[in-house]
Amino acid sequence: xxxxxxxxxxxxxxxxxxxxxxxxxxxxxxxxxxxxxxxxxxxxxxxxxxxxxxxxxxxxxxxxxxxxxxxxxxxxxxxxxxxxxxxxxxxxxxxxxxxxxxxxxxxxxxxxxxxxxxxxxxxxxxxxxxxxxxxxxxxxxxxxxxxxxxxxxxxxxxxxxxxxxxxxxxxxxxxxxxxxxxxxxxxxxxxxxxxxxxxxxxxxxxxxxxxxxxxxxxxxxxxxxxxxxxxxxxxxxxxxxxxxxxxxxxxxxxxxxxxxxxxxxxxxxxxxxxxxxxxxxxxxxxxxxxxxxxxxxxxxxxxxxxxxxxxxxxxxxxxxxxxxxxxxxxxxxxxxxxxxxxxxxxxxxxxxxxxxxxxxxxxxxxxxxxxxxxxxxxxxxxxxxxxxxxxxxxxxxxxxxxxxxxxxxxxxxxxxxxxxxxxxxxxxxxxxxxxxxxxxxxxxxxxxxxxxxxxxxxxxxxxxxxxxxxxxxxxxxxxxxxxxxxxxxxxxxxxxxxxxxxx
Amino acid sequence: xxxxxxxxxxxxxxxxxxxxxxxxxxxxxxxxxxxxxxxxxxxxxxxxxxxxxxxxxxxxxxxxxxxxxxxxxxxxxxxxxxxxxxxxxxxxxxxxxxxxxxxxxxxxxxxxxxxxxxxxxxxxxxxxxxxxxxxxxxxxxxxxxxxxxxxxxxxxxxxxxxxxxxxxxxxxxxxxxxxxxxxxxxxxxxxxxxxxxxxxxxxxxxxxxxxxxxxxxxxxxxxxxxxxxxxxxxxxxxxxxxxxxxxxxxxxxxxxxxxxxxxxxxxxxxxxxxxxxxxxxxxxxxxxxxxxxxxxxxxxxxxxxxxxxxxxxxxxxxxxxxxxxxxxxxxxxxxxxxx
Numbered sequence: 001x002x003x004x005x006x007x008x009x010x011x012x013x014x015x016x017x018x019x020x021x022x023x024x025x026x027x028x029x030x031x032x033x034x035x036x037x038x039x040x041x042x043x044x045x046x047x048x049x050x051x052x053x054x055x056x057x058x059x060x061x062x063x064x065x066x067x068x069x070x071x072x073x074x075x076x077x078x079x080x081x082x083x084x085x086x087x088x089x090x091x092x093x094x095x096x097x098x099x100x101x102x103x104x105x106x107x108x109x110x111x112x113x114x115x116x117x118x119x120x121x122x123x124x125x126x127x128x129x130x131x132x133x134x135x136x137x138x139x140x141x142x143x144x145x146x147x148x149x150x151x152x153x154x155x156x157x158x159x160x161x162x163x164x165x166x167x168x169x170x171x172x173x174x175x176x177x178x179x180x181x182x183x184x185x186x187x188x189x190x191x192x193x194x195x196x197x198x199x200x201x202x203x204x205x206x207x208x209x210x211x212x213x214x215x216x217x218x219x220x221x222x223x224x225x226x227x228x229x230x231x232x233x234x235x236x237x238x239x240x241x242x243x244x245x246x247x248x249x250x251x252x253x254x255x256x257x258x259x260x261x262x263x264x265x266x267x268x269x270x271x272x273x274x275x276x277x278x279x280x281x282x283x284x285x286x287x288x289x290x291x292x293x294x295x296x297x298x299x300x301x302x303x304x305x306x307x308x309x310x311x312x313x314x315x316x317x318x319x320x321x322x323x324x325x326x327x328x329x330x331x332x333x334x335x336x337x338x339x340x341x342x343x344x345x346x347x348x349x350x351x352x353x354x355x356x357x358x359x360x361x362x363x364x365x366x367x368x369x370x371x372x373x374x375x376x377x378x379x380x381x382x383x384x385x386x387x388x389x390x391x392x393x394x395x396x397x398x399x400x401x402x403x404x405x406x407x408x409x410x411x412x413x414x415x416x417x418x419x420x421x422x423x424x425x426x427x428x429x430x431x432x433x434x435x436x437x438x439x440x441x442x443x444x445x446x447x448x449x450x451x452x453x454x455x456x457x458x459x460x461x462x463x464x465x466x467x468x469x470x471x472x473x474x475x476x477x478x479x480x481x482x483x484x485x486x487x488x489x490x491x492x493x494x495x496x497x498x499x500x501x502x503x
Numbered sequence: 504x505x506x507x508x509x510x511x512x513x514x515x516x517x518x519x520x521x522x523x524x525x526x527x528x529x530x531x532x533x534x535x536x537x538x539x540x541x542x543x544x545x546x547x548x549x550x551x552x553x554x555x556x557x558x559x560x561x562x563x564x565x566x567x568x569x570x571x572x573x574x575x576x577x578x579x580x581x582x583x584x585x586x587x588x589x590x591x592x593x594x595x596x597x598x599x600x601x602x603x604x605x606x607x608x609x610x611x612x613x614x615x616x617x618x619x620x621x622x623x624x625x626x627x628x629x630x631x632x633x634x635x636x637x638x639x640x641x642x643x644x645x646x647x648x649x650x651x652x653x654x655x656x657x658x659x660x661x662x663x664x665x666x667x668x669x670x671x672x673x674x675x676x677x678x679x680x681x682x683x684x685x686x687x688x689x690x691x692x693x694x695x696x697x698x699x700x701x702x703x704x705x706x707x708x709x710x711x712x713x714x715x716x717x718x719x720x721x722x723x724x725x726x727x728x729x730x731x732x733x734x735x736x737x738x739x740x741x742x743x744x745x746x747x748x749x750x751x752x753x754x755x756x757x758x759x760x761x762x763x764x765x766x767x768x769x770x771x772x773x774x775x776x777x778x779x780x781x782x783x784x785x786x787x788x789x790x791x792x793x794x795x796x797x798x799x800x801x802x803x804x805x806x807x808x809x810x811x812x813x814x815x816x817x818x819x820x821x822x823x824x825x826x827x828x829x830x831x832x833x834x835x836x837x838x839x840x841x842x
Contacts, residue, residue: 013710022710047716059704060711062656064641064663071781073715084781106666121715303677327683339678342692356683382699400683 001168002181003201003415004385008164009055011181012130015162016050017043034127047073051121052130055413056137058105058113066108066116067092067101073124084123091119094156095149110289111142115149122153128160129153135170136412139288139441140476143170150174166415169203169444169480172196173220193217201416204444204480204493211497224484231496232485238499240468240490251278254329254404254435255300260309262295262459269295271459272309277404277437282430284446284467285439286477287456293439294335296456297408300437301332314403324358324400331397333390335408340393341381349381349396357400368395371425387418394425405429407438411445423448447471447479447491467491508550509828511638512646513790517544518634520797521821523804525626530809533817534622540821541626541633548824549636550831561632565625572624576617579605585612637831646784648769656717660708664701671700729772736764789827796823 002008013019017038020027031038033049043050054060063069070091074084092098095115100108108116114134121129131150135143151174153159162179165171178195180188188195196206197217209218212231218224255277262270270292277283285293298304299311302319311318313329321329334340343349350364357363368375372391375384381392390410397405405426411419419442426436426449440446446453446467453470455463463470468489472482482491490496521537529537542558549555578591587608594605644655675696684692712718739761746754800820807813 016714018710018714022713043714044716044719047714047719050714052714054707054711056707059707061663062708062712062715062717063659068781073717075778075781076716076719078719078779081779081781081783084779088781106663124716298677301681303680322680323683323685326680332681334674334678334681336674339674339696340682342675342678342696352684353682356685396682 001165001178001195001199001201003183004166004387004413004418006181006183007185008181009132011179011187012052012132012162012164014038015128015130016052017041017046018052044076047077047121047124047126049126050128050130051118051124051126053114053117053121053132053134055132057117058108060117061105061113064105065101066097066103066105069105069116070097070119070123073120077124087123087125091123094122094153095119109142110137111139111145114138114142114146118146118149126159128162131161131163133165133413134163135165135167137289137409140170140443142289143167143441144476147171147174166413167203167442168201169205172203172206173222192219205484207493208481208484208496211493221480221483224480228484232488235485235488235490235496235499238503240488240495240499251280253278254314255437256310256312256315257296257300258310258312260296260299260311261307262292262299262304263307264295269459270299273456273459273461275454275461275464277435279403279435280430280433282426282436282438282449282451284450284453285437285456286441286443286446286453286470291456292459293456294408295459297332297406297437297439300404300406301326301330324356327357327397327400327402329402330404330406331400331402333393333397333405333407333410335412337390337393338381340396341389343381345378345380346375346384346392347377349392350377353396353399359399364395364399367398368392371395371421385418386413387415387421390414390418390422402434404435404437407436407440409440410438411440411442419445443471443477443479444492447481448494508639508642508831509548509637509793509824510646510784510786510790511640511643513786513793513828514638514824515634515643516794516797517824518630518638520800521630521633522627523801524817524821525623525630527804528619528623529804529817530814531619531622533809533814534619534626536814536818537626537821538629540818540825541629543822544824544828545633545636548828548830550639552639552831554638554640555636555831558629558632558636561628561636564632565628568624568628569621572621573617576613576620577609579603583610583613583616585610588614639831642784645780648773652778664704667704668697668701671697729768729774732764732768732771736761736768739764789829792827793824796820 010019013023014027014031015033015038017031019025021038021042027039033046036046036049038046061069062072067088070088071084074087079087092101095118097112097115097119100112100116105113105116114137118129118131118134129150134146134150138146147170150161150163154161163171163175172192175192178190178192180190180195180199182188188198193216196202196219197210202210205218205221205224208214208231209224209227212227214224214227216223218227253276257273257275260270260273261268273292273296285296287293295304299306300313300318302311302321306319313321318326318330341349343352346368347365350368351361353364354361365377368391371394372388375388375392381389384392410422414422423445426438429436430449430451436449438445438450450467453463453465453467454461455470455474463473468491471478471491472486472489475483478486479491481493481496482489485496521541525534525537545555545558549558587610590608591606593607596603596605641659644651644658647655672693675693678696679692686692739757741761743754743757743761746752746757797820800817803813803816803820
């Protein structure tokens with residue numbers, strides 16, 4: 001674990017020798033894996049010891065079908081064809097990929113691609129498996145699936161697994177030890193309890209445990225539930241603060257979606273969606289990978305072609321708006337926030353944004369400074385950390401002061417402190433009377449900011465209601481706090497602390 | 504259930520057999536029958552994979568070639584005596600182009616000769632299109648000798664990169680819309696992010712391949728030696744072709760030398776790359792039959808004269824895959840129980 005940009009990925013790449021062999025750089029000191037030094041061996045000479053799966057596994061695919069991809073590494077090693085055949089079959093079974101064996105790699109969902117990438121390195125029978133944010137792009141259920149398979153590999157094969165991950169709430173229950181990369185070049189290695197007790201960034205369950213002085217410090221929901229009995233009694237008489245949900249009827253509608261159908265070739269991505277968003281609402285759209293979230297968001301700014309139905313922004317069809325008229329109504333932060341950046345420095349991006357939104361020069365920079373006081377204006381946007389880049393894109397989008405802000409997967413790759421900053425920004429926007437729509441897999445974020453949750457499955461809206469009602473009704477999508485304190489209607493750690501303070 | 508596909512090289516042997524037969528002027532009925540047999544085999548054996556569309560593209564291409572040949576044949580050619588059907592106005596040409604005429608009388612002999620030539624073109628294109636529609640190109644690449652492995656990997660990577668490139672252009676265009684950017688000329692704004700994207704992708708792919716052992720056992724000396732032999736074999740074969748076309752003696756010797764060098768070069772180079780193949784494509788009875796019929800077809804048309812008997816023999820030989828080849832599954836080598 002560690003903050004964004006602290007060097008987690010570099011540490012993983014050091015272990016298998018990609019740093020410095022592939023990236024360049026100066027290495028001092030010595031890394032040995034099973035007695036072999038990465039100084040003397042190139043990564044390709046360590047494949048029988050180390051397997052690595054990068055942050056976006058689909059970018060590392062070499063072939064085009066699942067089975068060939070899994071066999072690719074072995075072909076390079078010169079493993080006899082019969083052995084290869086046997087290992088591929090074993091691996092397909094181990095990772096539950098047998099039905100996908102003939103599928104084209106480009107048709108796989110995020111979770112499936114992750115599993116194929118893991119299978120592809122496992123066939124070389126490594127002793128160590130390195131994973132860089134394996135669950136960051138996955139919905140909670142797919143993440144659970146990948147992590148439980150990893151746990152099984154550790155049990156069955158005695159594999160050593162090193163995972164770099166921001167969403168500690170997902171992985172904490174599986175880990176034996178934590179390497180905390182501090183960001184100043186130092187690391188701390190210790191048992192999860194020790195590291196968590198010292199660390200300021202921690203998942204809600206640990207925060208709650210620390211606050212209540214629970215001993216031993218709970219790391220999982222199960223541990224915490226056992227210790228939570230006194231707290232549950234204390235909270236029984238209190239009621240959670242009512243979420244500031246604006247009177248929907250009284251406020252003007254900013255977005256109306258009527259019977260929206262989106263079709264890609266033969267697949268219906270959205271099958272007739274209806275909903276409205278009024279001013280000041282924070283709506284979270286949730287659902288599995290491929291449920292149609294991104295298509296829905298894309299249609300609200302007119303980048304997803306609509307087959308039938310209507311998308312009205314402030315009464316006007318979204319697809320017909322352009323330029324200034326569009327961006328003063330809606331600000332869109334896509335999944336890959338870097339897509340919006342094409343300048344060569346932060347300052348240049350800000351000038352572009354001022355011109356595009358037709359505002360006074362310096363406006364964007366002023367907004368950026370509020371979001372992120374310590375940014376270097378001459379830095380290249382690509383060199384910024386994930387969190388800084390998100391702030392820059394937000395500043396660009398907010399320059400035109402849109403009435404509706406749309407975010408697609410904003411917390412991907414964000415650490416806890418960057419997430420907290422984002423939560424503050426979103427709350428402030430809602431307080432100003434702007435609306436926010438966010439599509440995300442991050443239940444904790446939804447619990448913090450959303451006033452309403454819409455649940456999509458297979459292109460249909462299957463639930464639409466208040467955050468509390470929707471999140472607590474589904475076990476997979478419930479935040480940690482609500483799991484611990486069920487049946488109490490609590491969602492976040494901050495709700496509990498403020499309620500306790502008031503009493 | 505034997506649910507496998509024919510070895511791609513067998514399909515190519517069949518296609519080449521038809522093409523060679525067509526080029527040896529076997530007569531109009533034989534040409535027509537060759538086209539029919541190609542179409543029948545393709546429609547009954549093709550898979551639903553994208554390359555199966557090659558045949559219909561081939562038909563269109565062939566028709567265009569046929570039309571162009573007809574137009575050229577009618578308007579521009581050396582005079583052929585015979586029954587004049589109609590006369591086109593003649594275009595005056597300078598003296599040094601004597602012997603060529605644009606326009607002029609069109610005889611029925613000229614029309615029929617041009618039509619047969621056009622049909623030959625059509626059949627040739629159709630034969631190649633049929634083979635490409637049936638042979639699985641990915642399996643073909645995989646069946647290449649070890650030395651060609653790297654080229655094969657590069658080809659496969661490039662085929663997967665094109666869709667990525669398209670999506671990255673789309674994303675950048677969408678981003679400009681999202682920023683409300685309405686400047687028209689924005690090459691830099693589009694090109695820079697796309698190049699950055701592709702570069703990043705290439706670096707990631709390189710890292711992934713490196714960490715999965717790609718190129719682990721390549722000994723560069725052996726491969727260099729092998730590729731030098733291969734290069735000389737190509738030179739020898741080229742000389743052979745030149746000699747053959749110029750009708751100079753020694754073509755056969757150059758061919759033989761080139762082929763021998765080719766075999767040696769492939770052997771040496773393959774020895775130096777220790778690489779194994781996952782589920783190699785098998786060459787079994789059906790492949791042998793298709794190869795044998797194709798060779799017979801070529802021998803028949805080279806040795807025999809035009810007759811009803813040879814024409815029907817050509818048709819039967821060309822259509823043999825219809826009976827022996829399995830239907831292309833489209834899936835990657837699903838090997839039957841017999842294996």
